[in-house]
Amino acid sequence: MAAYIVLLGPPGSGKGTQAKLLTDEVGIPQVSTGDMFRAMKTQDTPLARKVQQIMAEGKLVPDDVTIEIVKERLAQSDCSKGALLDGFPRTVPQAEALDKLLEESFHSQVTIVPLLSITVEEAVRRISGRRGCPQCGALYHVEFNPPREMGKCDHDGAKLVQRDDDRPEVVRERYQVYLDNTAPLINYYRDRGLLVELDAVQPIEVITAELADTIRQRTKE
Numbered sequence: 001m002a003a004y005i006v007l008l009g010p011p012g013s014g015k016g017t018q019a020k021l022l023t024d025e026v027g028i029p030q031v032s033t034g035d036m037f038r039a040m041k042t043q044d045t046p047l048a049r050k051v052q053q054i055m056a057e058g059k060l061v062p063d064d065v066t067i068e069i070v071k072e073r074l075a076q077s078d079c080s081k082g083a084l085l086d087g088f089p090r091t092v093p094q095a096e097a098l099d100k101l102l103e104e105s106f107h108s109q110v111t112i113v114p115l116l117s118i119t120v121e122e123a124v125r126r127i128s129g130r131r132g133c134p135q136c137g138a139l140y141h142v143e144f145n146p147p148r149e150m151g152k153c154d155h156d157g158a159k160l161v162q163r164d165d166d167r168p169e170v171v172r173e174r175y176q177v178y179l180d181n182t183a184p185l186i187n188y189y190r191d192r193g194l195l196v197e198l199d200a201v202q203p204i205e206v207i208t209a210e211l212a213d214t215i216r217q218r219t220k221e
């Protein structure tokens with residue numbers, strides 16, 4: 001049976017970092033709505049421009065647009081065994097739409113929802129040091145997870161970049177948006193017996209091991 005893992009947590013909590021590391025461990029792809037919206041940067045359409053503006057302000061892209069791109073993505077063949085959902089759902093209507101989509105299109109349901117929680121100060125600290133590879137998407141932190149050679153990707157040597165929405169004031173706004181719109185999903189999934197809370201302030205590899213164990217146990221049940 002396919003596994004749909006929803007990684008829940010505020011900005012900087014490690015959703016992207018863990019999804020990338022877990023892809024190999026659990027054999028299902030990362031589906032990141034943030035990455036998909038960022039990839040629209042190169043498109044010159046009214047929708048793409050609107051999405052870039054919303055992201056730069058740290059607000060949420062409308063539910064209908066977000067649900068549609070996830071629908072298309074989950075229908076692709078590499079998602080036949082499920083997906084590691086990173087940054088989706090982010091509102092109760094998105095969670096309801098996901099439940100409906102999984103049920104109707106895949107006769108399936110959300111498998112487990114690991115929750116990674118950090119404070120707003122930790123989010124600012126982590127995100128201000130984050131660097132990413134524009135070619136392969138690898139994530140680093142200048143202090144907590146530095147590349148072997150400063151400013152260069154370990155995998156392909158590309159010059160590492162910072163995201164447009166990673167200015168401290170936008171990170172604080174994104175954190176507030178998380179509290180207002182996404183935090184209600186904690187109870188949504190707790191009520192359904194799917195929530196698993198992990199300590200997100202531990203070394204990256206310790207969290208990956210805990211996540212992999214939790215996912216393996218749940219998919220065996």
Ligand code: AP5
Nearest residue numbers: 011012013014015016017033034055061087126130140141
């Ligand atoms: P998105 O790209 O999803 O951003 P986010 O949720 O704000 O989360 P981040 O990507 O900033 O953090 P992360 O949890 O992935 O942490 P990371 O692993 O990078 O969304 C961006 C925007 O797109 C939204 O604001 C919105 O506009 C739009 N959007 C996306 N999805 C949407 C949706 N469903 N609906 C509507 N709009 C949507 O780690 C951060 C840093 O910390 C890295 O440098 C990393 O190396 C480091 N780090 C990670 N783990 C640890 C650790 N354990 N210890 C120390 N450092 C660590």
Ligand code: MG
Nearest residue numbers: 015016017034
């Ligand atoms: Mg991310």
